[in-house]
Amino acid sequence: MLNLRHALIVLILGASPIAATPILAETKPVSSPLPLLRVDPSPNSAYVLGKGDRISIAVANYDEFNGERTLMPDGTITLPLIGSLAAAGLTTEELSRQLQVRLNKLVIDPVVTVNLIGLRPVLISVSGEVQRPGPRQFEATDGKANLLAAISSAGGITRNADISQVEVKRRSQNGQTTSRRFDLWKVVNAEQLPEDFTLRDGDAIVVPKLTGDAQIDRLAVARSSLSASAVRVRVVGEVTRPGEVQVPPDGSLSSAIAIAGGPTDDAKMNEVKFIRVNETGQAEQRTLDLRNLSDSTQVQDGDVLIVPKKPVARTLDTAGRVFGPLGFFLRLFTGF
Structure with a gap:
């Protein structure tokens, strides 16, 4: 009935077959929001819309409905004459069909296209x-x-x-x-x-x-891209730059010492203390000989290396603190 009325108006007024202004089927206000038929997409179906997605809507010959929309935090979009529509959880094809169902009640033969233009x-x-x-x-x-x-x-x-x-x-x-x-x-x-x-x-x-x-x-x-770019190892004691260092995940304990600036002249490299927390949460300690700065132990995040000082160096340090730098050498020669 509506299509016949529209055709008579076109013949009488000499208008184009389809006017740019939407022809209303009824003027009753539409409640907001309108529920949509929910189609449950399978886990492997097309992209499912969600809040924050940006879409473009085009309704052929009805420019009033055209434009870009962003899904609101509640997953809805708003269109003229229709009001608020739930779009989250639908694909663009499903949303197109739902819009076409709604617009069929308002305009003649709507053709709706929905495209995804911005991803959340x-x-x-x-x-x-x-x-x-x-x-x-x-x-x-x-x-x-x-x-x-x-x-x-x-x-x-x-x-x-x-x-x-x-x-x-x-x-x-x-x-x-x-x-x-x-x-x-x-x-x-x-x-x-x-x-x-x-x-x-x-x-x-x-x-x-x-x-x-x-x-x-x-x-x-x-060595793969799945591993961390670096692991944290703490190196303390007789190294040039003691502290936490970033070591490649395929690196060794010796490489951690090298990254810390290497050992000092007073380092006792044959008795390096190595501490690691095992899978049960217990700290395990080993003594390693790293004089050649070569080993096959792969570093793990949280490892600790303690590089001790040589006994002679410790003695000189202790004497220096007790007597002062000059007093110590005087007492070596005087016997006091």
């Missing part, structure tokens, strides 16, 4: 054997929050990480949690290319602890 920040949780577990936020400028990038943003993996069993948990729109496992050891070992897997807002990454039967070369992992 993606918040992802990273836990387990990483240096800095916790939530991580990404500016998803290219639409892809990479699994490797997410682990790197958490400071990289620890020495005890099992990268062959990395798990990604995702909650779907119906509240169910799905899980996928990724073998990143094959990526590090150049057996396969990284899988093109897109992380989504709310995903949780879990890096499990390495077990005894895992076939992983820790040194090769430490």
Whole structure:
């Protein structure tokens, strides 16, 4: 009936077949917000809209509805004559269909196109054997929050990480949690290319602890981009620059001493104390001979090295404090 009325108006007035001004089917005010039919996208479907996303809406021949919209914190957008619409949780195709259903009640034969033009920040949780577990936020400028990038943003993996069993948990729109496992050891070992897997807002990454039967070369992992760029080692005692130093994760204890400026002339390098906290939280101490500044012990975050002073140097230091620099040498010759 509405289409026939519109056709008669066009014939009488000589107007174009479709006017630029929307023709209202009824003038009743629309309540705000309007509920949308919720379509539950599968975990592997297209990009799901969320608060902060920017979209463009185009309705053919009805410019009043065209323009860019940003999803509000409550996940809604606002359009003329329609009011507030819930858009979060839908794909752009689903939102297009929902808008078309709503506009069919207001205008004639609307053709709606929705495009994603700006991505919201993606918040992802990273836990387990990483240096800095916790939530991580990404500016998803290219639409892809990479699994490797997410682990790197958490400071990289620890020495005890099992990268062959990395798990990604995702909650779907119906509240169910799905899980996928990724073998990143094959990526590090150049057996396969990284899988093109897109992380989504709310995903949780879990890096499990390495077990005894895992076939992983820790040194090769430490040299990979998954590891931290550096680990913290404290070197104290007879080194040029004592204190905390940043050591490459595949570095040795000797390299930590070298980064600290190397040993002083008074260093007793055959009795270097090495302290490390084990997996049970207990501090273990060993005495190492590092006179050649060469060893195969791979550093770990939190290691402590104590470089002692030679006994002769200690004696001279003690005498100097007691007698003063000149008095000590006088007493050596006078016997007092």
